[in-house]
Each structure stands twice: as C-alpha cells, then as structure tokens.
Amino acid sequence: MAKASASVNRYKALIERIFFEHWAEGITEFEFAREEIIQNAADLDIALPRNLGDIPYSFRYRIPLPDAIIGTQPPGREWIIEGAGRSRYRFKLVPTTRITPRADLVRIAIPDATPELIRAYALDDEQALLAIVRYNRLIDTFLGLTTYSLQNHLRTTVKGIGQIEIDELYIGLDTRGCHYVIPVQAKGGKDQIGVVQTTQDIRFVEQKFPGMQCRAIAAQFMEGGIVALFELTLQGDEVKVVEERHYQLVPADKLDPDAIRNYRTD
Structure with missing residues (x-):
C-alpha cells in the first residue's frame, strides 16, 4: 500500500509540474511530449517507472488529477489527458462526464x-x-x-x-x-x-x-x-x-x- 501511495504522489508531482509549465488563464487545451516527463523527473529527482506511459494512463483511467490542476477547471468542465500522436499527449477541457450505473434500474x-x-x-x-x-x-x-x-x-x-x-x-x-x-x-x-x-x-x-x-x-x-x-x-x-x-x-x-x-x- 505504501509503495502504491508513493507512486501516486510522484505521478501527481510530475503531471502538476508539466501542466503548469504550459497552462495559463484562458487556455483550454495544450500538448506535451513524453520527453517532458523524463526531464521533469530529473529536475524533481523522481524515479520513473519502466513504462513512462503509465503516468498519463493513470490519470486517464485510475486516479484523479492533483488538486491544483482541478482548481483551474471552470464549473461544469474538467481536464482530461488524451493521446495526441506518437509519444505525445493533450490536456483538454471537456464537459464534465460521470457515467455510473443507475441505482433504479431493474x-x-x-x-x-x-x-x-x-x-x-x-x-x-x-x-x-x-x-x-x-x-x-x-x-x-x-x-x-x-x-x-x-x-x-x-x-x-x-x-x-x-x-x-x-x-x-x-x-x-x-x-x-x-x-x-x-x-x-x-x-x-x-x-x-x-x-x-x-x-x-x-x-x-x-x-x-x-x-x-x-x-x-x-x-x-x-x-x-x-x-x-x-x-x-x-x-x-x-x-x-x-x-x-x-x-x-x-x-x-x-x-x-x-x-x-x-x-x-x-
């Protein structure tokens, strides 16, 4: 459990740093390269996983983005990370979507x-x-x-x-x-x-x-x-x-x- 928490914390530190290197008020999408993960990890002295793609993948499907990033979201919209080509990713603001099973369905x-x-x-x-x-x-x-x-x-x-x-x-x-x-x-x-x-x-x-x-x-x-x-x-x-x-x-x-x-x- 401690190992998993450590991974989440370092992933959040990396993605937060990358986000704020690109984002400014009014920007609704921007791209970043996988090489930026490597460079920022070196700057922050963070050990990287063998599969670098696991970092953006985790935020796409498993864990929430850092609070500092969530705090930039306008009401009714949320940041997602999507693929933008080979070894590239895109932060994009989209309408908030939460698909969960209905409790009242037979x-x-x-x-x-x-x-x-x-x-x-x-x-x-x-x-x-x-x-x-x-x-x-x-x-x-x-x-x-x-x-x-x-x-x-x-x-x-x-x-x-x-x-x-x-x-x-x-x-x-x-x-x-x-x-x-x-x-x-x-x-x-x-x-x-x-x-x-x-x-x-x-x-x-x-x-x-x-x-x-x-x-x-x-x-x-x-x-x-x-x-x-x-x-x-x-x-x-x-x-x-x-x-x-x-x-x-x-x-x-x-x-x-x-x-x-x-x-x-x-």
Whole structure:
C-alpha cells in the first residue's frame, strides 16, 4: 500500500509540474511530449517507472488529477489527458462526464454460464469481467445481435491519437446481415468510464473499419457481482449513454419463472 501511495504522489508531482509549465488563464487545451516527463523527473529527482506511459494512463483511467490542476477547471468542465500522436499527449477541457450505473434500474437474471475454472484463475477484475461477458454472451443479449470476439487487449495506433489498447473487440451480425464493430471497455475496481477511451475506441473503428457501424460498449462490475452494460456514443466532446442494462448471473434453478415470462412479453 505504501509503495502504491508513493507512486501516486510522484505521478501527481510530475503531471502538476508539466501542466503548469504550459497552462495559463484562458487556455483550454495544450500538448506535451513524453520527453517532458523524463526531464521533469530529473529536475524533481523522481524515479520513473519502466513504462513512462503509465503516468498519463493513470490519470486517464485510475486516479484523479492533483488538486491544483482541478482548481483551474471552470464549473461544469474538467481536464482530461488524451493521446495526441506518437509519444505525445493533450490536456483538454471537456464537459464534465460521470457515467455510473443507475441505482433504479431493474436487474435482469441470466443463467450463469461462466466456467468455474475461469473464475478460479482470473487474474484481475478486468479479466474476470471480460470473461464473464464473453462466456455468458452478454453482448449478444444486450445488443440483440450475434457477436463474436475477434481479439482482446488489441494494441494498435489511431491517427491523431497514437497508441491505444482496446480491451476486447467483437464483430456482430444482425437479422438483416448487417455487420457491426463492437469495441468493449471493461471497468473494474476504481476505474472510471470516461470520454478518453470511448473516443479512442470509436475513432479506431472509423479508421480501421470505414463504412461499418460502431457500437461502443462499456462493462462495469457493480456490488454483488452484477454486470452493468452501457452502449455509448459521442456528441461533440461529450460521452452519452444510448442504453444501459444490468445483468445478474444466477444458477439456472434460481431463475424466477414469472420474471422470465415478463421479459418475454416486454
């Protein structure tokens, strides 16, 4: 725990210094290079991680920005860090977005098809969540498509963004034979669903699969192992929720016959 706290503190010191080297009142976006991380670490006598990209990645998905940076945010807007090309990043002010599972949404019971062996050896929340979604065909159920997992942890590059990683990529087919590309982001623990990964997933599909429809999905664990699925889209700089469903995996003998009938007639 102490080691993790030390990493957070040095990451915050570095990103805060880089931010204020560029920012001035009225500036809404600016870029910085990975080399600046190295130079500022040397100036501050801070030991760097082997993977320099872990520093901006942490602030994009895991930990909040330093209070001094947050204090420059106008009401209703927040700073994000996005890729800006090879070894470059961009601070950008965007409308504040917080996508969290709704507390008032019905839970849909699904017979649990997850192999026990997979549950036993899942290495982390993200891996477990992706496996649960895949083995229970939750993407099919959620979107009403027949889908197939094409690749997980796909590392690639997107023009204007740089290197990205897609948690899992599906290809889908509807009843009319139309094909869909479905990037899935999995969020476990304290990771947040945000504009950065959603944007890069959609831009990837636009560039690599031109002419095909993108259905961007986010999956998140809720309390009690419930899986929340969101279909997301972009409106300007904002991430919007198209659809949200919550799935509770249960043994087949625990399914509620009345609920099954009600689902069928909805």
